[in-house]
Amino acid sequence: MNKTKKNSYSAYDREMLMEKVQMRMSEKRFIHVLGVEEMAVGLAARNGVDVNQASIAALTHDYAKERPDDEMRYIIETEGFDLDLLHYGNPIWHGIVGAYLVEKELGIHDPDILEAIRVHTTGAADMTPLAKVLFVSDYVEKNREFPGVEQARKLALEELDQAVYYEMKHTLQHLIEKNQVIYPPALTAYNAWCQKGYQL
Amino acid sequence: MNKTKKNSYSAYDREMLMEKVQMRMSEKRFIHVLGVEEMAVGLAARNGVDVNQASIAALTHDYAKERPDDEMRYIIETEGFDLDLLHYGNPIWHGIVGAYLVEKELGIHDPDILEAIRVHTTGAADMTPLAKVLFVSDYVEKNREFPGVEQARKLALEELDQAVYYEMKHTLQHLIEKNQVIYPPALTAYNAWCQKGYQL
Numbered sequence: 380m381n382k383t384k385k386n387s388y389s390a391y392d393r394e395m396l397m398e399k400v401q402m403r404m405s406e407k408r409f410i411h412v413l414g415v416e417e418m419a420v421g422l423a424a425r426n427g428v429d430v431n432q433a434s435i436a437a438l439t440h441d442y443a444k445e446r447p448d449d450e451m452r453y454i455i456e457t458e459g460f461d462l463d464l465l466h467y468g469n470p471i472w473h474g475i476v477g478a479y480l481v482e483k484e485l486g487i488h489d490p491d492i493l494e495a496i497r498v499h500t501t502g503a504a505d506m507t508p509l510a511k512v513l514f515v516s517d518y519v520e521k522n523r524e525f526p527g528v529e530q531a532r533k534l535a536l537e538e539l540d541q542a543v544y545y546e547m548k549h550t551l552q553h554l555i556e557k558n559q560v561i562y563p564p565a566l567t568a569y570n571a572w573c574q575k576g577y578q579l
Numbered sequence: 580m581n582k583t584k585k586n587s588y589s590a591y592d593r594e595m596l597m598e599k600v601q602m603r604m605s606e607k608r609f610i611h612v613l614g615v616e617e618m619a620v621g622l623a624a625r626n627g628v629d630v631n632q633a634s635i636a637a638l639t640h641d642y643a644k645e646r647p648d649d650e651m652r653y654i655i656e657t658e659g660f661d662l663d664l665l666h667y668g669n670p671i672w673h674g675i676v677g678a679y680l681v682e683k684e685l686g687i688h689d690p691d692i693l694e695a696i697r698v699h700t701t702g703a704a705d706m707t708p709l710a711k712v713l714f715v716s717d718y719v720e721k722n723r724e725f726p727g728v729e730q731a732r733k734l735a736l737e738e739l740d741q742a743v744y745y746e747m748k749h750t751l752q753h754l755i756e757k758n759q760v761i762y763p764p765a766l767t768a769y770n771a772w773c774q775k776g777y778q779l
Binding site: 548551552555556558559560561563566567569570573574577578579 | 769
């Protein structure tokens with residue numbers, strides 16, 4: 380699955396990938412993953428992003444979400460990750476370390492896909508179109524229910540960049556409201572995007 | 580004014596200091612400064628902090644608030660400050676650079692006072708009792724009016740640390756609500772304090 384151009388990702392490839400992902404998570408999370416894929420393929424098509432890349436990124440984005448903390452800590456300590464990550468938990472690890480596991484265990488080497496997985500929970504100052512598609516799809520897929528999701532969905536269909544900023548802003552607000560720690564790169568991302576002038 | 584122990588800060592010293600501060604700001608800001616001093620002296624007395632240090636820190640905390648941006652930038656560039664500060668503005672500079680100007684121009688060398696001025700807008704992971712008194716007094720002094728100020732005042736009188744956390748949390752929320760950039764050390768401070776277990 381090194382190449383993801385249109386003709387190299389068959390329905391069979393997709394089925395195989397879904398099987399490998401499904402083995403690693405609860406039924407509820409797998410339903411979420413399929414919702415993200417559906418949204419990501421739609422947003423990709425609207426925004427000139429390769430739909431096969433969108434499908435693969437979406438199917439694999441939560442691949443490491445249910446991996447035991449001990450295994451994740453071991454990978455962070457032994458595979459050259461920033462050790463500051465150890466102060467956080469799976470909500471942060473599953474994107475950054477997840478990209479590593481998706482490459483290593485699922486053999487997906489497409490750098491765009493891996494980058495999209497890496498930043499899918501925090502966002503980043505500079506995001507590729509695919510990374511934006513995954514970031515927003517994860518937030519607004521049809522199974523999500525939270526105050527503001529309808530507005531986020533509307534923005535996602537209207538203008539992807541506005542939806543990215545809406546998500547960054549409201550995720551930070553939600554974390555602070557819940558007295559949760561914030562991973563500093565998420566602030567770096569917010570600080571870059573809040574200067575684009577969106578009034579959301 | 581190098582020593583600030585009880586007997587070395589007379590009513591005359593205070594008057595002289597007030598004059599020097601008043602020259603540097605609008606009437607409205609000076610009224611705020613006097614409100615901060617009144618609150619800081621009260622919170623100092625309640626919390627075992629030297630009231631003279633509290634008075635001096637409060638009177639001088641906004642000394643650089645109306646200094647021209649060009650002068651502040653020049654000081655940041657030539658006096659060894661972190662050049663990343665240049666990406667922010669006076670709301671951040673007036674504490675950090677202000678402490679430098681208070682020492683240089685007003686001859687106040689007390690490290691506790693200078694540290695309290697330095698962190699009075701961002702807070703910090705580790706704050707001295709004097710720094711907490713100034714940080715909170717600046718937020719809740721009697722002239723302040725904003726949604727939540729009554730609760731912040733109540734917390735200030737009940738337990739200073741809770742008021743510190745309330746202020747950090749609500750200041751971040753307010754900045755994000757207004758699509759404002761956040762100085763990363765303010766997040767570092769919030770991240771440290773949100774792990775103390777307050778449910779505010």
